[in-house]
């Protein structure tokens with residue numbers, strides 16, 4: 169894999185220079201907004217686009233980027249903006265890891281996506297990927313762990329299996345009570361979620377794609393294809409449409425997606441370590457996933473001074489991304505503090521720096537949902553990230569582009585037929 173460079177070491181690239189000229193270095197969101205407004209007139213008067221991609225979260229952004237790079241005229245739309253605050257892609261950090269319990273497709277996709285995330289990171293001023301390493305800790309050793317390690321080694325992915333004693337020596341700030349083994353993926357780490365999607369959309373626009381802010385109405389068509397979409401008084405037409413609307417997909421396609429993707433509430437916490445305490449920053453601390461209970465806690469070291477991030481992977485209650493309350497609950501804060509006291513005792517009483525509520529967009533079996541609409545032959549739905557989709561953004565973008573351009577093979581696990589109505 170290419171070596172990750174720090175911001176100082178990174179050479180300026182034509183795209184990043186253009187982006188700086190276009191947007192200014194730090195005001196990406198506002199600047200994207202003005203590019204969007206400038207593009208608005210074009211969007212409303214233009215004849216057909218080759219593709220309209222609805223949803224500028226991680227899946228829509230990488231899909232638009234891939235389609236545009238293959239010579240298509242692509243319009244990317246979002247109701248509120250790329251990786252906005254309530255989008256599933258709008259968080260601070262997302263874990264990229266190749267530990268997938270032996271699932272070869274996701275292991276390969278995560279590994280191949282890493283190279284593209286690193287390319288994106290190199291094109292921009294602020295880092296998009298922090299190579300903190302990713303540590304899985306398990307209560308017992310077993311054949312499943314070895315199978316997954318063997319798969320990763322066979323793909324050339326650096327990986328270390330560690331005993332509890334080795335981990336305790338290496339990371340004395342973690343209490344490994346109840347843990348037997350760990351698997352460290354030293355080249356994995358943290359993706360800066362919101363920043364990466366916004367930078368990718370900037371690159372898409374700089375390379376000739378069009379981004380436009382528009383809330384699209386649920387699409388309608390009596391025929392075998394979708395000719396236009398509308399919203400906010402505009403009607404737009406295109407040859408083909410991709411809807412990558414994350415947790416909003418069930419609202420746009422109640423008959424097709426409703427019940428197949430169920431958004432759930434997820435509380436996320438950032439705790440402030442003591443001033444000068446570097447034990448909870450990279451490189452002293454990797455990103456980590458604790459598999460010792462079925463609920464599975466995970467977290468990140470203190471990255472860019474946001475605090476030590478921790479969350480519970482267990483699915484919370486059903487959640488409406490438009491109207492549900494986004495204040496973290498006292499109960500989940502108490503639960504997370506109890507966990508910290510056990511596993512990261514030095515942090516148990518540290519102040520809460522930030523709490524966020526986001527939503528997973530869960531399929532019944534955790535697989536992505538990517539398929540052609542059953543009635544409209546020129547329309548695809550893309551979603552079902554199910555709490556692990558972000559890292560795969562680059563692979564999803566390539567996969568969807570291949571599929572909609574007719575050169576790809578559909579993955580059976582991703583089809584509508586493979587996903588049950590649930591929740």
Ligand SMILES: Cc1cc2nc3c(=O)[nH]c(=O)nc-3n(C[C@H](O)[C@H](O)[C@H](O)COP(=O)(O)OP(=O)(O)OC[C@H]3O[C@@H](n4cnc5c(N)ncnc54)[C@H](O)[C@@H]3O)c2cc1C
Nearest residue numbers: 223225226227247256257263384414526553556557558559
């Ligand atoms: C707390 C949390 C932690 C996670 N941790 C990880 C992790 O560590 N690693 C990992 O790989 N993944 C992780 N995930 C999962 C990952 O973030 C999501 O699967 C992924 O971001 C989903 O992206 P998306 O593009 O499908 O959806 P979104 O990011 O929600 O994007 C959908 C977009 O569609 C737009 N839209 C919706 N309706 C309309 C409309 N009518 N008109 C126009 N636009 C519309 C929305 O505004 C939105 O911007 C996590 C998710 C959460 C919530």
